[in-house]
Amino acid sequence: MSIKNKVVIITGASSGIGRATAELIAQNGAKVVLGARRESRLREIVDHINSNGGQATYAVTDVTKPDDVKKLVDKAKEEFGGIDVIFNNAGIMPTSPMSALHIDEWNAMIDINLKGVLNGIAAVMPDFTEQKHGQIITTSSVAGIKSFPGAGVYGATKFAVRNIMEVLRTESAQEGTNIRTTSLYPAAINTELLATITDKDAEKGMKQLYDAVGIDPSAIARVVNFAIDQPDEVNVNEFTIYPTKQA
Numbered sequence: 686m687s688i689k690n691k692v693v694i695i696t697g698a699s700s701g702i703g704r705a706t707a708e709l710i711a712q713n714g715a716k717v718v719l720g721a722r723r724e725s726r727l728r729e730i731v732d733h734i735n736s737n738g739g740q741a742t743y744a745v746t747d748v749t750k751p752d753d754v755k756k757l758v759d760k761a762k763e764e765f766g767g768i769d770v771i772f773n774n775a776g777i778m779p780t781s782p783m784s785a786l787h788i789d790e791w792n793a794m795i796d797i798n799l800k801g802v803l804n805g806i807a808a809v810m811p812d813f814t815e816q817k818h819g820q821i822i823t824t825s826s827v828a829g830i831k832s833f834p835g836a837g838v839y840g841a842t843k844f845a846v847r848n849i850m851e852v853l854r855t856e857s858a859q860e861g862t863n864i865r866t867t868s869l870y871p872a873a874i875n876t877e878l879l880a881t882i883t884d885k886d887a888e889k890g891m892k893q894l895y896d897a898v899g900i901d902p903s904a905i906a907r908v909v910n911f912a913i914d915q916p917d918e919v920n921v922n923e924f925t926i927y928p929t930k931q932a
Contacts (some may be wrong), residue, residue, distance in 0.1 A: 720746030801916030
């Protein structure tokens with residue numbers, strides 16, 4: 686497998702898609718470096734991976750802080766000698782109607798979902814440019830390719846991520862740096878995202894949808910594993926992942 690021995694950083698790694706991905710790719714031979722804010726969760730996941738024959742380490746990371754993300758990259762280089770992939774997965778989804786004016790939540794989504802991705806890109810770009818290889822994977826959303834009522838600002842951050850990733854792919858090809866990019870557009874995946882919704886009506890509607898059709902985050906982990914496992918000359922750059930039951 687091409688994934689074997691690759692050093693992979695994952696943000697938002699303490700639960701959901703991040704955790705599922707870390708456990709799967711470590712099982713397949715990747716060396717994983719986990720970042721999130723909850724240290725107890727990170728320690729638990731790393732201990733589980735290492736006790737099952739994998740290789741993992743972590744650093745407490747707030748993706749809104751560029752220095753934290755830079756330290757996460759430094760941790761990867763110190764522990765495993767380099768970095769091959771970053772998976773920008775951290776995100777929140779406090780959906781609500783625009784008229785509800787949850788302005789603090791708008792700003793938090795911009796800081797985590799958008800600026801957090803930019804901080805991840807900035808942290809790895811010097812190394813990837815110098816070594817002329819690397820892969821940047823980012824979790825967008827189906828709300829990054831379609832507009833949904835209640836997801837005005839959330840969707841705006843995810844549309845922005847889509848644009849950033851496509852421009853990054855194009856620029857890398859032009860500059861000859863061989864940086865692969867992969868954007869993920871998940872639909873109803875059962876993670877902790879619903880816990881970030883404070884608007885009661887929005888929460889009720891989303892919970893009904895996810896209870897009806899939501900699928901396990903391991904579905905996304907398998908897609909990430911597939912993207913990393915492609916040979917260096919192959920860039921699979923976009924995946925939309927729906928539950929089969931979701932209309």
